[in-house]
Amino acid sequence: MDADEPVNSEKQATRPVLVWDVPTxxxxxxxxxxxxxxYASAKLNWMDWHVRIGEALLALVLFRLLWGIFGSETARFHGFLRAPAAAWRHLRHVFQREADLQVGHNPAGGWMVLLLLALLLGEALSGLYVNNDVADDGPLTxxxxxxxxNAITALHTILWDALLAAVALHLLAIALYAIAKGHNLLRxxxxxxxxLxxxxxxxxxxSAMLALLLLIVSAVATTLLAMYL
Known part of the structure; x- marks a missing residue:
């Protein structure tokens, strides 16, 4: 009984830790x-709304890129991006049940974040050009x-399909971690x-003020891109 007491006290010595800030x-x-x-606006052919949604997505992605440089510790790219070998080593133990002691993204999750951001950025930028090209109101068209x-238009469709596939993979990973490892990544x-x-x-x-400033910068950059792309 005495031998088990240190283990039990170690299990109980946990506290709630803020690992994801409000902006993230x-x-x-x-x-x-x-x-x-x-997705819904494209299926319903509500293209005016589709364009506005794409611009909002672009502003958010630009904000997240800036937040990945200047933001909170767990949001910064240098804090969660690891070498591909580290991600592979992590995935080799994906079916091993263990305590969730990860602060922020795990090595594999970090690369998934980067992939999703890249696809969102490419989709939003190509969508802006496609909209201007169709309306012939972009100075670069x-x-x-x-x-x-034509290649940019085709790329917009390809990136959308790739984005949906990446989202499906992301959801599958969340379910896999919950079932195989007992880690609740959603909560x-x-x-x-x-x-922890x-x-x-x-x-x-x-700071929240820094997040607000970066969001304003991202919104201004999106407006300029929408005008000149």
Missing amino acids: RLFHWLVVVLVAAA QWVPAWAA PMLTGRKL PARINPPRPA
């Missing part, structure tokens, strides 16, 4: 809503040869908090 969580769930809205314009992205051992230091957050 808002970005995540707004992207979920906007991607679904983009007259300088782009027909074959390039921390909702509440921001995770139960007291010995693990909380990540450093960034």
Whole structure:
């Protein structure tokens, strides 16, 4: 009985830690809503709404890229991007049940975030050009040869299909981690908090004012791109 006491006390020495800040969580769930809205608006041929949704997505992605440089510790790219070998080593143990002690993205999840951001950025930028090309109101459209314009239009469709595939893979990974490893990846992205051992230091957050400033910069950049792309 005495031998078990240290183990039990270690299990109980946990506390809720804020691992995901509000800007990161808002970005995540707004992207979920906007991607679904983009799909619905395209199917219903509500193209005016589709364009507005694409511009909102672009502003959010630009914000997330800036937040990945200047934001909170768990949001910064240098904090979660690891070598591909590290991601592979992590995936080799994906079916091993163990305590979830990860603060932020795991090595494989970090690459998934990068892939999703790249696909969202490419889809939004190509969509802006396609919209301007169809309406002939983009100052760059007259300088782009027909074959390039057609390639960009085709790319917009290809990236959308790739984005849907990546989203499906992301959802599959969440389910796999829940079933195989017993890790609930969804709850921390909702509440921001995770139960972690007291010995693990909380990540450093960034200020809300900085997030607001970066969002304004991203919105201005999106407006300029929509006018000149």
